[in-house]
Amino acid sequence: MLPVETALDRLHAALDGFGPVGTEDISLLEAAGRVLAAPIVARYTQPPQAVSAMDGWAVRSQDFGATPLSLQIVAEIAAGHPWDGTLKAGEAARIFTGAPLPTGADTVVIQENADRDGETVRLLSLPPPGKNVRAAGLDFRAGDTVAQADARLTGRRIGVIAAAGHPWVTVRRRPRVAILATGDEVRRPGDPLAPGQIVSSNSYALAALIRSFGGDPIVLPIAPDTLAGIADAAEKARGCDLLLTTGGASVGDHDLVREGLGAAGLEVDFWKIAMRPGKPLIFGRFRDVPFLGLPGNPVSSVVGALLFVKPVIERLLGLPRQDLVPVLMPLAVDLKENDDRQDYVRARRVEGGVAPLPVQDSAMMSALADADGLLVRPPFDPARRVGEKMPVILFPQGSLPA
Numbered sequence: 001m002l003p004v005e006t007a008l009d010r011l012h013a014a015l016d017g018f019g020p021v022g023t024e025d026i027s028l029l030e031a032a033g034r035v036l037a038a039p040i041v042a043r044y045t046q047p048p049q050a051v052s053a054m055d056g057w058a059v060r061s062q063d064f065g066a067t068p069l070s071l072q073i074v075a076e077i078a079a080g081h082p083w084d085g086t087l088k089a090g091e092a093a094r095i096f097t098g099a100p101l102p103t104g105a106d107t108v109v110i111q112e113n114a115d116r117d118g119e120t121v122r123l124l125s126l127p128p129p130g131k132n133v134r135a136a137g138l139d140f141r142a143g144d145t146v147a148q149a150d151a152r153l154t155g156r157r158i159g160v161i162a163a164a165g166h167p168w169v170t171v172r173r174r175p176r177v178a179i180l181a182t183g184d185e186v187r188r189p190g191d192p193l194a195p196g197q198i199v200s201s202n203s204y205a206l207a208a209l210i211r212s213f214g215g216d217p218i219v220l221p222i223a224p225d226t227l228a229g230i231a232d233a234a235e236k237a238r239g240c241d242l243l244l245t246t247g248g249a250s251v252g253d254h255d256l257v258r259e260g261l262g263a264a265g266l267e268v269d270f271w272k273i274a275m276r277p278g279k280p281l282i283f284g285r286f287r288d289v290p291f292l293g294l295p296g297n298p299v300s301s302v303v304g305a306l307l308f309v310k311p312v313i314e315r316l317l318g319l320p321r322q323d324l325v326p327v328l329m330p331l332a333v334d335l336k337e338n339d340d341r342q343d344y345v346r347a348r349r350v351e352g353g354v355a356p357l358p359v360q361d362s363a364m365m366s367a368l369a370d371a372d373g374l375l376v377r378p379p380f381d382p383a384r385r386v387g388e389k390m391p392v393i394l395f396p397q398g399s400l401p402a
């Protein structure tokens with residue numbers, strides 16, 4: 001069995017041989033979560049000229065002396081309505097937040113610190129020169145790079161790109177990920193179930209995860225537990241960027257993925273990882289695309305997807321390696337020592353820290369769905385006591401999205 005770290009190193013080394021997928025131009029409105037294929041250079045300067053940061057009075061700091069100071073009101077300037085006059089000695093302009101500062105003015109006095117009296121305004125206290133003014137280009141200037149290539153687009157970054165004048169962006173297309181479920185007992189959701197049959201729930205869970213990783217899932221018809229059936233079904237994966245199977249990865253007489261696909265062009269790089277769940281995971285190359293054979297147990301297939309499918313999709317999108325980052329959380333209960341497999345324990349946040357869910361069977365989808373994260377226990381981790389800090393890969397629920 002390979003240690004998880006070694007398996008990930010080998011996965012990334014192999015992925016160096018698969019270039020990123022091609023690009024497409026899309027509306028910035030559709031771009032959340034997509035990966036930029038080229039840097040974005042600002043076409044505009046932001047703010048385009050000096051603007052007021054507050055509602056108040058545009059003034060010249062050269063006029064500042066003792067307070068109160070009375071100035072002549074010569075203009076009113078609102079956002080979107082610049083005034084092309086020049087403020088002269090002894091003059092002030094009524095100004096609103098976001099409005100262009102007139103020539104001659106360098107400071108804005110907030111309206112709370114002034115009293116208007118007809119055509120004059122009395123300033124009751126004077127701010128330092130330059131106060132409440134945003135200089136032209138304070139945020140960015142035309143020609144500045146406002147987004148790097150190979151960056152995932154967040155709502156925050158999309159705002160900058162829009163302000164820089166780009167309603168369209170060139171992004172990596174979503175890698176097409178073929179999902180091939182195998183097993184005589186599994187049926188497409190909605191199909192009638194004969195005795196002993198179950199729904200291919202893994203196809204659904206994997207499709208959702210693939211979409212969240214940035215891929216485009218394609219659910220293939222289910223393959224039976226025969227060598228020819230598996231090889232045949234894989235033909236329908238033509239044109240995909242990554243082939244995934246689920247089920248048939250282990251050692252039983254009916255676990256035929258390696259052999260069935262072997263006859264159709266699968267070259268296995270590694271099989272069997274020292275992890276729980278997910279031990280029988282297979283990685284290799286199917287013809288000219290990467291291949292991952294996930295175990296059939298639902299929890300094993302989801303954990304395998306988080307650890308191995310996510311990085312493959314990220315690398316196909318041109319992103320650099322970015323391993324899952326656990327946070328350290330105190331244990332709310334004692335733990336027994338671990339065996340030789342790295343354990344991804346389904347756990348919940350509880351008072352005092354984190355605690356494993358009582359049932360850890362890798363078929364228990366409801367426990368996985370209820371979990372807040374995966375508590376990571378390295379191979380041979382010694383017994384642990386309440387309060388000791390352990391790494392936990394938290395699921396994003398409850399935290400802010402990008």
Ligand SMILES: Nc1nc2c(c(=O)[nH]1)N[C@H]1C(S)=C(S)[C@@H](COP(=O)(O)OP(=O)(O)OC[C@H]3O[C@@H](n4cnc5c(N)ncnc54)[C@H](O)[C@@H]3O)O[C@H]1N2
Nearest residue numbers: 181186199200201202247248249250255279295296297300
């Ligand atoms: N003698 C041994 N037996 C097993 C070993 C082992 O090392 N020695 N490994 C175990 C481990 S660990 C796992 S994980 C499972 C996974 O094996 P497979 O990948 O071959 O999975 P299957 O046998 O095909 O199915 C396992 C389980 O999952 C259900 N399943 C399968 N496909 C789906 C699907 N698309 N949607 C929902 N559920 C699915 C299937 O009905 C089985 O219940 O092997 C252990 N055995």
Ligand code: MOO
Nearest residue numbers: 277278279300362
């Ligand atoms: O490790 Mo298997 O992956 O028990 O479920």
